[in-house]
Each structure stands twice: as C-alpha cells, then as structure tokens.
Amino acid sequence: xxxxxxxxxxxxxxxxxxxxTVRRHSLCALxxxxxxxPFKGRWALPGGFVRSDxxxxxxxxxxxxxxxxxxxxxxxLPVPPNAAxxxxxxxYGDPNRDPRMRVVSVAHLALAxxxxxxxxxxxxxxxxxxxxxxxxxxxxxxxxDSDLAAPLAFDHARILADGVERARSKIEYSSLAxxxxxxxxxxxxLRRVYExxxxxxxxxxxxxxxxxxxxxxxxxxxxxxxxxxxxxAQLFRAGGATLLNPPMLRPEx
Amino acid sequence: xxxxxxxxxxxxxxxxxxxxTVRRHSLCALxxxxxxxPFKGRWALPGGFVRSDxxxxxxxxxxxxxxxxxxxxxxxLPVPPNAAxxxxxxxYGDPNRDPRMRVVSVAHLALAxxxxxxxxxxxxxxxxxxxxxxxxxxxxxxxxDSDLAAPLAFDHARILADGVERARSKIEYSSLAxxxxxxxxxxxxLRRVYExxxxxxxxxxxxxxxxxxxxxxxxxxxxxxxxxxxxxAQLFRAGGATLLNPPMLRPEx
DNA sequence: GATCATAGTCGTCTGCCTGACGATAATCAG
DNA sequence: CTGATTATCGTCAGGCAGACGACTATGATC
Numbered sequence: 001x002x003x004x005x006x007x008x009x010x011x012x013x014x015x016x017x018x019x020x021t022v023r024r025h026s027l028c029a030l031x032x033x034x035x036x037x038p039f040k041g042r043w044a045l046p047g048g049f050v051r052s053d054x055x056x057x058x059x060x061x062x063x064x065x066x067x068x069x070x071x072x073x074x075x076x077l078p079v080p081p082n083a084a085x086x087x088x089x090x091x092y093g094d095p096n097r098d099p100r101m102r103v104v105s106v107a108h109l110a111l112a113x114x115x116x117x118x119x120x121x122x123x124x125x126x127x128x129x130x131x132x133x134x135x136x137x138x139x140x141x142x143x144x145d146s147d148l149a150a151p152l153a154f155d156h157a158r159i160l161a162d163g164v165e166r167a168r169s170k171i172e173y174s175s176l177a178x179x180x181x182x183x184x185x186x187x188x189x190l191r192r193v194y195e196x197x198x199x200x201x202x203x204x205x206x207x208x209x210x211x212x213x214x215x216x217x218x219x220x221x222x223x224x225x226x227x228x229x230x231x232x233a234q235l236f237r238a239g240g241a242t243l244l245n246p247p248m249l250r251p252e253x
Numbered sequence: 254x255x256x257x258x259x260x261x262x263x264x265x266x267x268x269x270x271x272x273x274t275v276r277r278h279s280l281c282a283l284x285x286x287x288x289x290x291p292f293k294g295r296w297a298l299p300g301g302f303v304r305s306d307x308x309x310x311x312x313x314x315x316x317x318x319x320x321x322x323x324x325x326x327x328x329x330l331p332v333p334p335n336a337a338x339x340x341x342x343x344x345y346g347d348p349n350r351d352p353r354m355r356v357v358s359v360a361h362l363a364l365a366x367x368x369x370x371x372x373x374x375x376x377x378x379x380x381x382x383x384x385x386x387x388x389x390x391x392x393x394x395x396x397x398d399s400d401l402a403a404p405l406a407f408d409h410a411r412i413l414a415d416g417v418e419r420a421r422s423k424i425e426y427s428s429l430a431x432x433x434x435x436x437x438x439x440x441x442x443l444r445r446v447y448e449x450x451x452x453x454x455x456x457x458x459x460x461x462x463x464x465x466x467x468x469x470x471x472x473x474x475x476x477x478x479x480x481x482x483x484x485x486a487q488l489f490r491a492g493g494a495t496l497l498n499p500p501m502l503r504p505e506x
Numbered sequence: 507g508a509t510c511a512t513a514g515t516c517g518t519c520t521g522c523c524t525g526a527c528g529a530t531a532a533t534c535a536g
Numbered sequence: 537c538t539g540a541t542t543a544t545c546g547t548c549a550g551g552c553a554g555a556c557g558a559c560t561a562t563g564a565t566c
Contacts, residue, residue: 009305010263013346013357052262052355056346091344091359093266093309102305104266104357106344188542206525208544230542231532246523441513459554461515483513484561502553 011093012103015060016047016156018089018163019068019110021129022180022196027167028129029160030067031152035126038099039153043135045160046127047105060086060108067127070112073179084112085179089163097155109163111179132164168197173247175217178238184221186233187211200251210248216241264346265356268313269300269409271342271416272321272363274382275433275449280420281382282413283320284405288379291352292406296388298413299380300358313339313361320380323365326432337365338432342416350408362416364432385417421450426500428470431491437474439486440464453504463501469494 019030031043046067050059061072064086073083086108093104136157151157171177171194178185180193191207211217218236226232272283284296299320303312314325317339326336339361346357389410404410424430424447431438433446444460464470471489479485 008265008302011266011303011357012261013264013266049261050264050346050357053348055348056344056357088343090341091309093303093359095306095308104264104303104309104359106346106357186543203525203527204543205527205545209546210524212544226533226542228542229534230540231544233543249524251525439514456554456556457514458516458556462517463553465515479513479562481513482563483511484515486514499552504554 009102012098012101013050013056014047014103014105015050015056015063016045016092016105016107016159017060017063017067017110018045018107018160019064019084019112020132020163020167020180021112021114022193023114023129025192025196026131026133027164027196027199029132029135029164031128031130031135032067033126034153042150042153043130044153045107045156050106056088056106057086057108060088060106060110064108064110068112068115070110070115072110084110085176086110089159089166092155092159094155105159107159107163109166111167111176113180113182132160135160136164168250171197171248172250173244175238175242175244181238184223184225184235184237186225186228186235187218188228188233190218190236194248198250202251214241214244215239217244262355265354266303266309267300267356267358268303268309268316269298269345269358269360269412270313270316270320270363271298271360271413272317272337272365273385273416273420273433274365274367275446276367276382278445278449279384279386280417280449280452282385282388282417284381284383284388285320286379287406295403295406296383297406298360298409303359309341309359310339310361313341313359313363317361317363321365321368323363323368325363337363338429339363342412342419345408345412347408358412360412360416362419364420364429366433366435385413388413389417421503424450424501425503426497428491428495428497434491437476437478437488437490439478439481439488440471441481441486443471443489447501451503455504467494467497468492470497 017030021028021030030046032046034040034042034044046063048059048063050056054062057072064070064072064084068084070082070084072086089107089109091104091106095102097103097105135152152160167176177190177193177197180197181189187208188204190211191202191204194207195202216239219239221235221237223235224232225235270283274281274283283299285299287293287295287297299316301312301316303309307315310325317323317325317337321337323335323337325339342360342362344357344359348355350356350358388405405413420429430443430446430450433450434442440461441457443464444455444457447460448455469492472492474488474490476488477485478488
C-alpha cells in the first residue's frame with residue numbers, strides 16, 4: 001500500500017552510545033573526536049545513522065562493535081569473552097539539537113570491562129577513554145589536557161549524564177556491576193567497581209558479607225588470585241541472578 | 254549548510270502513549286480504536302506523528318491533551334488540577350513494526366487520576382479505558398466483550414507491557430503513586446492505588462505507618478472525608494519528596 | 507437507639523538486615 | 537623477620553518490615 005511521504009515529516013534517526021568502563025579506579029566513557037563540522041575537533045559520543053532495514057538495538061550493537069570490538073551480550077546465550085552489556089537509554093529529539101537537520105537520536109548504554117587495548121578501533125587521536133567527570137566539566141578551566149576542556153558536541157553531555165545516572169542507579173538493584181568486571185573477578189575488584197561508579201568508599205567487610213550472601217549473585221570458580229596484592233582472594237563468576245533483593249545500598253551523600 | 258537528504262534513510266517518527274489510571278480497583282489503560290488500515294477496527298495506544306518543529310515531550314503532551322484533556326505536569330510549577338505525570342518510556346523501531354513504512358515510535362508513559370469523564374476526547378466507540386490485563390490477553394478466548402479480545406495493533410502490547418512494568422517498579426521507590434490520586438486523597442485511597450497497580454493486598458496498618466512515617470511523602474490538609482465509608486479519614490496532598498528512601502516493598506509473588 | 511459492618515489509626519513484638527568495627531589470615535616487599 | 541596490604545570472619549546495636557491485636561469513628565440495619 002503506497003503512502004504519501006509528504007504526509008509526515010522526515011527525520012534522520014541515529015544511535016549514540018554511552019560506553020562506560022572502570023579504569024584505574026575511575027569511571028570512564030568512550031569519546032570520539034569529530035572530524036567534520038558541526039563541532040569539528042570537539043569530542044562526542046560514538047554513534048551513527050540507523051540503516052533503513054536495521055533494528056535500533058542492532059544499530060547500537062553494530063556501532064559498539066565498530067568502535068570497540070565488543071559484542072553486545074544477548075542474555076539468552078552464554079557470555080562470550082568480550083561481551084558488553086547493552087541497553088536502550090533514552091531518545092533525544094529536540095528540533096535544534098543538530099544544526100544540519102532534524103535528527104532523533106536513540107541513545108544506548110553499554111557497560112564493558114576494562115579493555116586491554118586502550119585505543120580500540122580507529123586511529124590514535126580520534127578515540128579515547130576519558131573520566132566522566134572531565135567530560136562533564138562545562139567550564140574550560142583546565143590546565144594541561146585542554147583539548148578535553150570543551151564541552152561535548154551536540155547534547156552529548158546531557159546524554160552522558162543520563163547514562164551515568166542510569167548506571168549508578170542500576171547497579172543498586174541489579175547484578176549489572178559484574179558487566180564492568182572480567183569473566184573471573186574477586187570480591188575486592190567488584191567492590192572497586194561500585195566505589196568507582198558511585199564515587200564513594202565502601203566497607204570491605206560489609207560489602208563482602210553482602211555480595212557473598214546474596215544467592216545467585218556470585219558463583220565461586222575455585223581459583224584464587226593475588227593480582228591485587230595482599231592475601232589471595234577467591235575468584236568468582238557472575239551468577240544467574242539479575243535482580244538483587246534486597247538491593248545494594250548506596251551510602252548517603 | 255545544505256545536506257543531501259539521500260545521505261541517510263528517512264524515518265517517520267511518532268509518539269505513542271501508555272496512559273494509565275486506576276478505576277474501580279483495577280489498573281486501566283487508554284485505548285483507541287483504529288479507524289483506518291492497517292489494523293482497522295483493532296484497539297491501539299493513542300499516538301501520532303511528531304511535527305517537524307516539535308520536541309518529543311511536546312508531541313507527547315499534545316497527544317495527551319488531545320485524547321484526554323490532561324495537561325502534562327511540569328515539575329517546576331504547582332500541580333494544576335487536571336495534571337498528569339508524563340515521562341518518556343522507550344523507543345521502538347523494528348523495521349517491520351509498521352507495514353506501511355519505516356516508523357520509529359517514542360513511547361511515553363502518562364499516569365493520571367481517575368477521570369470524571371469516562372469518554373474524554375473523541376466519540377463513544379473510539380476511546381475507552383480498559384483493564385490492562387484484558388488488553389494484554391493474547392488468546393482470543395473471550396466471552397462477551399469480544400471486541401477487546403484481539404491483541405493490540407502493531408507492537409502496542411509490548412509497549413503497554415513495558416509501560417505497566419515501569420509504573421509498577423517506579424511506585425516502589427518514588428512518590429509517583431500520588432499521580433493516580435486526586436489532589437486530596439486519603440491513605441486508604443493511596444493504598445488501593447498500590448494494590449491495583451501491583452495486584453496484591455497490602456496490610457492497611459503497616460502501609461499507614463510507612464507512608465505517614467516517610468518525611469515529605471504526604472502533607473495533611475486538615476480535612477477529613479468519609480467517601481469510602483467507615484471512620485472518617487484524614488486528607489493529604491502529595492508532599493515535595495519524589496524519591497522514597499527506604500522504598501515501598503512490593504510483596505513477593 | 508442498639509447493633510453491626512466498614513474503614514481508619516495506634517501499638518507491640520519479632521526477625522532480618524545494615525553499619526560500625528574488632529580480629530584473624532595469607533600473601534609480598536624490604 | 538617485620539610491616540604493609542588485602543581478604544575474610546565475627547560481633548553487636550539500631551532500624552525497619554511483617555504479623556497482628558486493639559481501639560475509634562462513621563453509616564447501615566433492625
């Protein structure tokens with residue numbers, strides 16, 4: 001049944017990605033440097049157009065793989081070694097968000113373990129991990145590293161802030177924090193993920209009691225490691241539970 | 254700066270609304286009967302095209318007002334008498350979700366008090382409140398009321414299910430349940446909202462202790478009412494608090 | 507008017523979970 | 537061997553939720 005295309009306004013639809021990881025005890029996001037106007041030379045979130053026969057989730061997974069080599073994790077399959085959690089975040093469609101044309105962007109949130117390759121897909125200067133605080137700093141009062149001082153392109157600061165807030169609240173009541181960890185990890189490494197994402201210090205003893213006492217959260221693998229120094233720690237894998245009940249409690253302030 | 258429109262695929266962008274209310278102790282959603290193909294005669298969620306100069310939230314608010322006369326509630330302003338809570342839900346963009354063309358729909362969730370007019374905007378047979386269970390029933394095994402037995406048009410059953418799930422989880426940790434109540438309400442009326450949305454029975458004594466003991470959740474107005482029968486109950490208005498800490502606990506199973 | 511049904515409100519008690527924190531264990535660096 | 541570091545186990549007190557008893561204030565019914 002043919003339809004009159006002029007009967008409705010035409011939009012461009014893109015996906016933008018908030019890709020988060022924990023590196024060196026701080027929460028970092030993937031940023032790409034724009035090579036073309038508008039906002040040429042500024043940092044932005046990775047993203048691109050949705051193809052005409054492509055689902056939104058597929059477009060997000062494709063962009064994620066192109067930028068990082070990570071696979072989106074299908075919950076029905078066993079977790080592949082380089083899998084990331086991927087979920088839809090929100091959609092941004094202010095008429096003036098892109099000066100070129102009317103663009104609606106479906107933002108997605110990806111959570112990934114720290115990648116061995118610091119420079120994943122493209123060339124050196126166009127992709128980087130940056131601490132989210134520095135990406136969200138609006139004032140240009142930076143010393144060195146001044147190329148990061150400019151705010152993100154488009155409305156990407158808002159999108160990044162929404163993604164960070166989603167991650168912060170979601171690790172409270174789900175086992176999603178394990179998405180930041182490698183396949184095998186220790187309780188201490190998981191605790192440092194919470195500490196980095198929330199920006200707080202947690203009591204190691206209470207944290208240990210909480211996570212090991214929640215059924216289905218962690219499965220011991222039998223191995224131990226001393227890669228953090230100190231006494232060897234048990235290794236765990238993520239258990240089947242996705243919802244934590246009762247939740248992890250984020251300390252006040 | 255002119256851009257080549259053929260450089261990217263053109264999409265139609267719509268907003269669809271999951272409008273929920275509590276009527277006669279059950280959770281109901283607004284449904285409209287489609288007057289045109291595809292899915293002519295079937296029930297669907299209200300919605301429509303986003304205009305070329307219109308923000309997504311504005312389009313959702315416009316559709317809500319057209320269908321119900323409700324105003325979207327701007328959190329920075331005092332609550333007008335006929336205000337509804339409105340928030341973005343999720344975006345659905347499967348390439349085959351609309352047989353006519355490529356449509357991306359940004360679904361929104363609205364929570365409204367029970368409306369005095371059961372037939373808000375249009376004519377009698379095209380708009381109705383229906384219990385969400387009956388709208389989500391997939392099998393056609395209905396007795397009477399068989400026009401409701403057919404599944405919702407497009408992917409609207411999925412969208413409705415997502416909206417209901419959002420509402421169910423959000424009243425746990427926010428004061429959003431008051432959006433289902435009139436401006437002044439009793440603790441019992443608020444409890445019946447929770448019971449209808451969650452589909453469970455709650456202990457009136459523990460519920461009363463919980464909501465009256467949470468600072469900022471309820472503000473007594475001084476008045477009382479006996480509209481529910483029995484002993485007169487205090488009237489309250491929603492307080493300023495939006496996040497409940499600790500949350501309301503949804504009983505297991 | 508007495509009685510009953512209904513709904514609201516106040517208390518009590520017990521068990522679980524959390525936060526604070528002491529103590530011990532197992533490694534590595536010097 | 538000593539100290540630094542990290543992991544792990546225990547203890548204790550306070551807070552909150554679930555279960556439930558008791559009382560209150562209305563309208564309905566006889």
